[in-house]
Amino acid sequence: MNAKDLREKTDVELEKELLTLREDQFKLRIQKATGQLGQTHLLRENQRNIARVKTVLREKVGQQS
Secondary structure, three states, rough: OOOHHHHHHOOOHHHHHHHHHHHHHHHHHHHHHHHOOOHHHHHHHHHHHHHHHHHHHHHHHHOOO
16 A cells, blocks of 8 residues: 555545454554464554554645645
8 A cells, every 4th residue: 555546546435444443443453362363464564554644644734725
């Protein structure tokens, strides 16, 4: 997921993407807690993707002001 791709999306699409990423984050945390998560790098990757989406959302709000 690139910030460039995210900037092309609308605010509504970004909100949906953020919701999906947070749901995935929850699932990954549950898998980690139960010992079923074999690919631990997915947690960090997901966290960074959430940060990217939030950053782009803030940029868009700042441009509208």
